[in-house]
Each structure stands twice: as C-alpha cells, then as structure tokens.
Amino acid sequence: MTKKEKLQIEVEVPAKQVHVEHVTCPNGHSLCDPTTLIHGFPSIKVKVKYRDQEGFLFLDPLYGSHDNIEQDIEIPQNAVVEFFCPECGVSLKSEEDTCQLCSSPLFLFHLPRGGIIEGCMKKGCLYHKMKIVDAEQQVARLFENDTLESYL
Numbered sequence: 001m002t003k004k005e006k007l008q009i010e011v012e013v014p015a016k017q018v019h020v021e022h023v024t025c026p027n028g029h030s031l032c033d034p035t036t037l038i039h040g041f042p043s044i045k046v047k048v049k050y051r052d053q054e055g056f057l058f059l060d061p062l063y064g065s066h067d068n069i070e071q072d073i074e075i076p077q078n079a080v081v082e083f084f085c086p087e088c089g090v091s092l093k094s095e096e097d098t099c100q101l102c103s104s105p106l107f108l109f110h111l112p113r114g115g116i117i118e119g120c121m122k123k124g125c126l127y128h129k130m131k132i133v134d135a136e137q138q139v140a141r142l143f144e145n146d147t148l149e150s151y152l
C-alpha cells in the first residue's frame with residue numbers, strides 16, 4: 001500500500017480530556033503499564049535510547065499532557081531519542097512522517113481500530129496527532145477516482 005492510496009483522517013482531540021488506553025507496538029504488544037500511573041491512569045511505557053544510554057520512558061497517557069517520567073536515563077532538553085517496544089524491541093519510529101514543527105523523527109503507536117497516534121521524539125517538542133486510517137473509505141475513494149478518470 002503506498003502512501004497516496006491510504007486515506008488518513010486527522011482527528012482533533014481536545015487536550016487533557018481523554019486518556020489513551022490501548023496503544024500497542026506494530027507486533028500487538030500493549031505499551032500500557034498499570035504499575036506506573038500518571039494522572040491516575042496507566043502510563044505508556046517505552047524503551048528509550050539516547051546516544052549510548054538506554055532506559056525507559058513512561059509517557060503521560062492523558063492526551064495533550066506531557067508529564068512523562070524517565071527511568072535509568074536522563075534526557076537533555078531538545079535531545080532526539082528513539083522509542084522501542086519494551087516487549088519485543090521493535091522500533092516505534094514512523095517510517096512515513098517527520099515532525100511538522102521541528103523535522104525530527106516521529107514515534108508511532110497503534111490503536112485498536114486501525115488508528116494511530118504519532119508524536120515527536122525530540123524532548124520538549126509537543127507535536128503529536130491522532131489519525132484514523134479507514135480501509136473501507138479508502139477502497140470507495142479509489143473506485144470513485146477510477147470512475148472519474150474513465151469519464152474524462
């Protein structure tokens with residue numbers, strides 16, 4: 001599937017009103033950690049690498065809030081890190097996009113119904129977005145395009 005064929009709907013989520021509950025790595029491992037709560041909700045635990053340092057980052061599950069906790073690592077402000085699944089070690093870096101604000105690599109988390117959350121891996125950059133990828137509409141749209149083209 002190429003990027004052009006994929007229909008992505010960007011969703012505006014009101015800040016600090018919903019929390020993220022079912023994020024997974026591309027291999028389906030849950031990243032939610034009920035043993036480390038932030039704002040009373042299970043945090044999102046990722047393995048984080050910065051230069052030769054390795055540790056864990058507990059991300060604030062409240063959408064639009066950034067009270068993250070670092071463990072075994074101290075990430076300087078404006079440093080660009082990389083996220084990995086703590087379970088299988090797969091990179092959580094987005095292959096398709098970079099940050100719209102600072103051009104740094106983005107992380108990508110998967111949501112239960114085909115949605116994704118992406119965000120900037122530069123500490124201090126607050127860019128993040130939720131997207132829904134709709135397979136059915138994508139097919140319908142391709143069909144529309146074909147029909148249009150055949151009339152022109």
Ligand SMILES: [Zn+2]
Pocket residue numbers: 025026027028029085086087088089090
């Ligand atoms: Zn995994």
Ligand SMILES: [Zn+2]
Pocket residue numbers: 099100101102103104120121122125126127
């Ligand atoms: Zn950024």
